[in-house]
Amino acid sequence: MNLQTELAGRPWALHRETFESLIRSTNAAGPGIKLPAQPSRKRVEGGVAIIEIAGPITPRASILSMLFGGTDLQTIQYELDSALADSSVKKIMLNIDSPGGAVAGISEMGDRIYASRSVKPIxxxxxxxxxxxxxxxAAATSRIVVSDTAMVGSIGVVGTVVDDRVRQGMEGIIFHEIVSSTAPKKRPDPSTQEGRAVLQDGIDSLASVFTAKVATYRGVSENKVISDFGQGGVLIGIxxxxxxxxxxxxxxxxxxxxPGAVPVPAVAATGQPQAALSVEDSCAAQWRNDPKIRAEFSSLESFTAYTRAAHAGHARITTGRVVSGR
Structure with missing residues (x-):
C-alpha cells in the first residue's frame, strides 16, 4: 500500500475517481514516460500575458495529461519565465479553472510566482x-479576481491509501513485504491505530505548509486561514x-x-518580507524602463499621480484623456 497525496478540490466536471486515478497514475509514472512540456498556451493581449491553468495540475506533462487534459507545472514555469522576459508584457494574468492536483512542485511554483510579483504585476x-x-x-499572485459564481479554496491535503488485500486474497495472491528493521514507519498500516497516526502526521505536515504559504502570500495570519478560509471547503464569489x-x-x-496591482517585493531567504516597495519607487522603475509611459505622460510626477488615483479607483480613461474623480 502506498500513500498518494493530492491537493484536490471537488472536480465537478470530472468524476472524482477519474481525477484521483489520473493524479495517482501520473505520479506513479515518474520520469519513465515523461514528455517535454506542452507547447506554450500563453497569449498576450494589450500587454497582458495570459497563462491558462485549466483542469488537473500535474508536475510534468505526460501521456495521461495529454489524453485527459490539464496543466503541468513545467509549462506554467516556462510561460511565466517567458512573460517576465518579454518587454512588451506589462502584466501577467493566471486564468484559472482547476480543481487542483498533485502536491509535488506546487510549493516551489507558488514561491516562484510570489517572487516574480516584484518584477511585474501578476x-x-x-x-x-x-x-x-x-x-x-492563485494566492501567490498580487491580486485575485473571481467571477460571482467562482468556487475558491479547498485548502488542505488529501491522502489516499489503496488497500486491495481482500481482492488479492480472493484471487489467491499473497504479497509479503519485508521492511528493514531500522525503518518501522516505512510501510504504516492504516488499519491499525499506530499506522493511521503516522499517515495522519504526514498529511497534517503537508497541510501546514499549504496554510503557511497562503497566509504569507495573502498577508494574513495562519489562524485566519484556518478559521476563515473555508476550512477545507470552497467559498463562492462574494x-x-x-x-x-x-x-x-x-x-x-x-x-x-x-492597470494591475503595483508589484511588491519578494520575500527574502530568511522568510521575512523585505521593505515595501513604494508607489513612487515602482513608478520610477516603470518610467525608466518603458518609453511608452514616458511618451504618454508629461512627467514622472503626473504618471505617479495617475497610478495612485487608478489604484484608489479615482481615475478613468475617457476619450484619450486621464480624468480624475468618478
Whole structure:
C-alpha cells in the first residue's frame, strides 16, 4: 500500500475517481514516460500575458495529461519565465479553472510566482474553480479576481491509501513485504491505530505548509486561514471576497483591462518580507524602463499621480484623456 497525496478540490466536471486515478497514475509514472512540456498556451493581449491553468495540475506533462487534459507545472514555469522576459508584457494574468492536483512542485511554483510579483504585476482570475493546488498558485499572485459564481479554496491535503488485500486474497495472491528493521514507519498500516497516526502526521505536515504559504502570500495570519478560509471547503464569489480569500468580483475582461496591482517585493531567504516597495519607487522603475509611459505622460510626477488615483479607483480613461474623480 502506498500513500498518494493530492491537493484536490471537488472536480465537478470530472468524476472524482477519474481525477484521483489520473493524479495517482501520473505520479506513479515518474520520469519513465515523461514528455517535454506542452507547447506554450500563453497569449498576450494589450500587454497582458495570459497563462491558462485549466483542469488537473500535474508536475510534468505526460501521456495521461495529454489524453485527459490539464496543466503541468513545467509549462506554467516556462510561460511565466517567458512573460517576465518579454518587454512588451506589462502584466501577467493566471486564468484559472482547476480543481487542483498533485502536491509535488506546487510549493516551489507558488514561491516562484510570489517572487516574480516584484518584477511585474501578476494577477489571477478564477472563472469556475480555483481549488486546492490551483488556489495555492492563485494566492501567490498580487491580486485575485473571481467571477460571482467562482468556487475558491479547498485548502488542505488529501491522502489516499489503496488497500486491495481482500481482492488479492480472493484471487489467491499473497504479497509479503519485508521492511528493514531500522525503518518501522516505512510501510504504516492504516488499519491499525499506530499506522493511521503516522499517515495522519504526514498529511497534517503537508497541510501546514499549504496554510503557511497562503497566509504569507495573502498577508494574513495562519489562524485566519484556518478559521476563515473555508476550512477545507470552497467559498463562492462574494463570500470568498468577504473572507479575504479573493480581492474582488470581476470578469476576465476587467482583469485584462485593469492597470494591475503595483508589484511588491519578494520575500527574502530568511522568510521575512523585505521593505515595501513604494508607489513612487515602482513608478520610477516603470518610467525608466518603458518609453511608452514616458511618451504618454508629461512627467514622472503626473504618471505617479495617475497610478495612485487608478489604484484608489479615482481615475478613468475617457476619450484619450486621464480624468480624475468618478
Amino acid at each position: 494577477e489571477a482570475f478564477v472563472s469556475g474553480m480555483g481549488a486546492s493546488a490551483a488556489y495555492w498558485l 463570500a470568498a471576497v468577504r473572507a479575504g480569500m479573493a480581492d474582488r468580483i470581476g470578469t476576465f475582461e476587467s482583469v485584462v483591462g485593469s
